[in-house]
Amino acid sequence: MNNAPIGIFDSGMGGLTVMRALVRRLPRERFLYLGDTARLPYGTKSGETVRRYALQAAHALTRRDVKLVVIACNTASVSLPALQEALSPLPVIGVIEPGAAAALQAAPLGPIAVIATEGTVKGGAYVRAIHALSAAPVVQQACPLFVPMAEEGLTEGPIIEAVAQRYLAPLMARLPKPKALVLGCTHFPALKNVIAQVVGPEVILVDSAATTAEAVARLLDERHLAATAKTAEHRFFVTDAPDRFARVGEIFFGSPIDPGAVEQIDLQ
């Protein structure tokens, strides 16, 4: 069991920022990544539809004998309770709770700003997770164009700066000014530099990829599930367009993805 892989699931390739943090934090572990590229994006879809898709994806991972499932997608993390129940006793970790805890560590009294997709903002999962731990005020802003712009590699320059201004300037003009900004979508770490530039150095950026990697490391330790040996390479599964995944995924994974390691599967 210890040498079984860790399953990571996302609607597309944004979750590769989480996998990147996991690979860095847990270099001995082996990962299976599943991106539901045939049905992305999840951010504009209803909670019920996202839950159905997330369950199908999680079962595709458990059929491949993973020891743990990471939902590396903020939108799909709204399905965390449903997935934990369906996969029990297999541990399931989402990105919301680690991100909320890290935001409170950065700014214990708030205000905390959360940027995310339309679906995550509407679902209010970060607000609930933060308020479960603290009364710190939380403000939210949907940034739907960040996802397609990051996927097009538009991670710097005047266009993405103008779009970031459009979303973030009103958020940062609020009084009192937010002290921490949660990157509540796994695509957003690719835009970290331009976001930091727009909000200014006094606002702490909370990247839930890194905090999720910490939470996974802790859980492996507590349950004595850490790998004792690395047995094979990482693998990637997508529901559509494996070539595009390997090509564009590099923006998020931070290193090249071998097209031969990407396999297309069907979830329906």
Place this chain on the structure above:
Amino acid sequence: MNNAPIGIFDSGMGGLTVMRALVRRLPRERFLYLGDTARLPYGTKSGETVRRYALQAAHALTRRDVKLVVIACNTASVSLPALQEALSPLPVIGVIEPGAAAALQAAPLGPIAVIATEGTVKGGAYVRAIHALSAAPVVQQACPLFVPMAEEGLTEGPIIEAVAQRYLAPLMARLPKPKALVLGCTHFPALKNVIAQVVGPEVILVDSAATTAEAVARLLDERHLAATAKTAEHRFFVTDAPDRFARVGEIFFGSPIDPGAVEQIDLQ
């Protein structure tokens, strides 16, 4: 049969620009619109996946007794032969052939430029349709950010102008300069003003919504299928998020959509 509705299918709401042209051209007809919003966008998906989705959508329309199916989605129009075979003898019309014919009418010797989604460009359907009629040179450019920007209502102002420049300036710098520009995605008519401004008044914009409406009118006439009386209101079906459809759809339909006329259905 004459008073049966016309079915229109799109991956989301872009096809509403085609429905708008159809309603204007054929005011006595009744339309059923189906947007596969749970699985949009199609533009980044493979031809095989798009074909499977398009067949499911077309069957959902034929179960509702339509007399004709319009594929109001450039990406899904690659499935036209498969749909025509599956639905025969029911007539099926796509947007590619009418758009190609209109482009050649505007610029018989070319060059013709086509802007579309990644999927449409990669599939090369416009190039094939134009070259089936003429040897006019064709150049293509994918404009993937136009879809999410139009859906966010970013149809004017400096951001969309900069994005339009990014896509269109290299296309228009080619020699000889294109004489006609095909808006090869049903979302793009919402960006017509900014596109016209960037390419200049000497380039003729070909909007396939209008040309498809003409093709449908002609086909109804030839097959004696035109409505003799309008029997009920238009209806809209979506596979997810009917509220968002009614709200954002207005950008493309050009007039308000009654949320009560939008029903959620399941295609799988």
